[in-house]
Amino acid sequence: MLLQFLYIIIGVAMVLWGADRLTEGASALARRMHVPEIVIGLTIVAAGTSAPELFVSLMSALKGTPDMAVGNVVGSNIFNALLIVGCAAMVAPMVIAPSTVKKDMPFAVGASILLLGAILIGHDVSRLDGLVLLAGFVLFMTYTFRVALKKDANDEPEAAATPVNVWLSLLYVAVGLGCLVFGSNLFVGAASSVARQLDVSEGVIGLTIVAGGTSLPELATSVVAARKGQSAIAIGNVIGSNVFNVLLILGLTATVSPMAVQGITVVDLSVMFLSVLMVWGFAYTKYTVARWEGALLTLVFAGYMGWLLYNL
Numbered sequence: 553m554l555l556q557f558l559y560i561i562i563g564v565a566m567v568l569w570g571a572d573r574l575t576e577g578a579s580a581l582a583r584r585m586h587v588p589e590i591v592i593g594l595t596i597v598a599a600g601t602s603a604p605e606l607f608v609s610l611m612s613a614l615k616g617t618p619d620m621a622v623g624n625v626v627g628s629n630i631f632n633a634l635l636i637v638g639c640a641a642m643v644a645p646m647v648i649a650p651s652t653v654k655k656d657m658p659f660a661v662g663a664s665i666l667l668l669g670a671i672l673i674g675h676d677v678s679r680l681d682g683l684v685l686l687a688g689f690v691l692f693m694t695y696t697f698r699v700a701l702k703k704d705a706n707d708e709p710e711a712a713a714t715p716v717n718v719w720l721s722l723l724y725v726a727v728g729l730g731c732l733v734f735g736s737n738l739f740v741g742a743a744s745s746v747a748r749q750l751d752v753s754e755g756v757i758g759l760t761i762v763a764g765g766t767s768l769p770e771l772a773t774s775v776v777a778a779r780k781g782q783s784a785i786a787i788g789n790v791i792g793s794n795v796f797n798v799l800l801i802l803g804l805t806a807t808v809s810p811m812a813v814q815g816i817t818v819v820d821l822s823v824m825f826l827s828v829l830m831v832w833g834f835a836y837t838k839y840t841v842a843r844w845e846g847a848l849l850t851l852v853f854a855g856y857m858g859w860l861l862y863n864l
Contacts, residue, residue: 553749556742563739564765570731571603577724584718602796604766607736609805612758617744618811622677623758624766625797626816626824629664630759631767632790632797633827634853639771640778640786641846647783652791653835655699659692660791661832663798664825671813671821682806689799739765752864755815760860787841794828823856 605628612621640646666688670681739762747757774786805811830852834845 553746556745556749559738559742560746560761560765563735563737563742564768566731566735567604567607567739567766568768570728570735572728573724574603574728574732577721577728580721581718581725584721602793602801603732604736604768605797606801606804607732608740608762608766609801610808611733611736611740612762613805613809613811615740615744617740617754618677618809618813619753619755619815620740620744620747620758620762621805621811622671622802622813622816623755623820624762625802626667626820627759627763628767628797629794629824630820630827630853630856631763631771632794633824633831634849634856636767636771636774637787637790637831637841638846638849638851638853640774640783641841642843642850643775643778644781644783645843646778646787646841646846648787648835648839648841649784650839651699652784652787653832653839655695656788656791657828657832657835659695660794660828661825663688663795664828667798667802668821668825671816672818675814676810676812677802677806679807679810682803682808682810685799685803686807689795689803692795692799753815755813755817755820756860756864759816759820760857787835790831819859827852 605624609621609624612618612624637646663685666681666685667677670677670684674681743757743762744754746752746761747754774790777783777786827849830849831841834841834849837845
């Protein structure tokens with residue numbers, strides 16, 4: 553058992569380190585090719601923070617543990633909306649742009665509704681559901697790119713990019729991908745073994761240990777951003793990650809390997825949906841998530857974790 557927990561820690565460390573190297577290398581290559589900074593942020597950086605969830609969910613589905621794959625995404629979105637926004641808001645009240653509240657957050661709510669409907673109606677995430685989710689992701693990215701590039705066109709020209717070593721960047725990309733694949737494989741195998749030994753469902757493991765581990769990049773990014781007064785980055789990171797998790801990660805995973813889901817309950821799905829609604833509702837009040845609202849989100853998260861532990 554101790555060895556399996558060691559494997560979990562090593563797996564998480566490899567996934568997080570690999571995602572960081574992959575993002576760094578890909579960003580350097582993109583700048584070398586003179587890709588606009590805003591496009592790098594919307595694609596490489598956003599995908600980089602979601603890479604742990606993607607590889608862990610994909611490996612889980614391919615290894616025949618779909619509950620862990622879905623639990624990872626559901627749990628990560630709960631972590632993002634309740635714990636990460638809660639902690640970031642307690643560090644510093646989060647001021648949110650009206651455009652984010654009115655245009656970006658509805659995508660996160662819509663993604664949650666799509667996943668909720670797919671599981672409650674069919675008790676699975678079929679290949680057709682996966683394709684619908686991927687179509688939603690394409691729509692989200694198309695809209696985001698149009699808005700971002702329109703803003704970028706009005707900005708001042710970027711300074712000349714610092715020369716980068718192409719081969720070193722390619723090495724970072726290759727090593728990052730390798731760590732993501734190997735680390736997520738080790739992580740899922742160890743977490744599944746722990747679940748079987750403790751007689752805990754793989755869904756619960758996915759909602760807690762796996763989701764918590766893969767949400768570390770978002771937690772670190774958002775809390776640091778809030779501490780620096782960059783609340784737009786903090787809330788944007790959470791909203792973007794939630795949309796990526798459902799539309800891209802589950803969409804791609806279900807398209808590759810359709811997933812029958814039994815271990816994720818109505819309560820889990822409801823908490824995921826209500827957590828996004830809470831953040832959206834708080835954001836509408838003066839376009840700010842206040843410290844007391846952050847504390848309330850954190851308290852709800854603690855209550856949900858307590859409920860999970862009580863029902864083990």
